[in-house]
Amino acid sequence: MDREVIEEALYEVIDPELAINIVDLGLVYDIQIAESNDVFIKMTLTTPGCPMHDSIVNGVKNRLLQIDEIENVTVELVWEPVWNPSQMSLEAKKQLFG
């Protein structure tokens, strides 16, 4: 299982409030793939206590479980290090800064 396949899939998980994918927003901190192809994602959100909390976490699980080789996905939501705008891609910055 390639890390790129997972990253590619995560580009399709969109933050419904900002309409930007979670990778470009810099929300994904770590991707780990076990030999059994179980996937562990460490991620954050733009603000602690975001109402989209459950939806985005479930979105990550739903998207990754659509990949045939993956059977288990664990998502750990962390608040440290705190998300900051410098983690965004240029594309995301363009969208937000208008």
Add this chain to the structure above:
Amino acid sequence: MTTGNIKSTTDIRLPLSFIVFGIVAFVVAQIIIFWNSTSILQGHFRIPGIWSAAHLLLLGFAMIVAMGAMYQLVPVVFLASICRQKLAYFPLLFSCSGVVIFVVLLAISPAQSIYGAVMVVIGICMFLLQMVITLRQTEKKSIMYAFVKTALVMLFLTIAAGFLLAYSFATKGIPFHESIFYTHILFGVAGWFSLLIFGFSYKLVPMFSLSHDYPTHYGKYAICSYSMGLLFVSVSFWIQIAYVQVIGFLLLAIGFTLFTYNMYIIYRNRLKRKLDKAFVFSLFAILLGNVIHIIAVILVVIDLQSVFHWGILLFSYIMCWIIFSILGYLYKIVPFLWWTKQYADNIGKEKVPTLKEMINEKLAVILFVILTISVVVLIGSLLAQIGVGVWIAQGVMMIVSMVYALSMILVLFK
């Protein structure tokens, strides 16, 4: 490492039920106010029709919506699950049916209104208890926590004063009727609603503007000043010493200004350049609220005693600050709630709409602009005693409220 494992498990149907009831109450209140335009113009605020409309607007709309919003926001803002969430349908049942009975009785038989008031009080007390227990789980006592906790204390004092007032109507046995009446209004309008909006603004404003690295210490001074202001003004209703009232209104204005300044700093630190229009309307409401507070200080300094002018100022405060704030935020909250119900499980599986695609933002701009103009015309016409102006402005507000309600209901079909 701090992890975020507390789930925001609020049943979406719960806040949505409160909010839908609130929106309907908003429209009906506007119709009743339109029906009573002539009485308002003549300065007759304390008549059954106006009591009924005022309570429908504040209890039926603002209060019920605030309750619904709290069931949604408290778990996510304070990372605390609502205590015995299923029991929340009881506050919904008692509060909503109580409001209907209360406002109908106020209009047709004020002496009997105590029965409706009792139901509302039971509903709100159940809500209060549930919130207090829920908030005890909060680990991090932030400035939001302080504002929301103080707002809940104010709500308790408001219903205590309101209940006393309704009892007084029924039995004519309570002295200091006027003092209780003014305390009830002060704690309800400036205490409960303002402090609650202050508190949640510390979450919603940075979240909707994507603001980071901003200070919140002005909030501490704001809550101290505003709470002291509430205390001083309420005392002034019981002991007639002019300077106590002046100090009270001054402290309220200072508190509100500090809050506004903190919101401005958050706004200035935002990453999102193009803000959603409805959210901008809520920010605009903060400015209006601040201006009204300053006007109140001027009026109390010049010792204006006119009930008519204070009535208009109170109406402006309720409409331009509280109602505008809520209307703006609802344009964000309702699509979010419905999106969560309809699409939350499908995210990552299929293409789902963004929140912005759930609402008609162009219509929102038109509605908010017309609403602002009509409120300005209404206040101007009241002050200048132009009957046709009052009638037209209130008529337009009534139509705007209907279109607003329709636009919210249309979200529920997406």
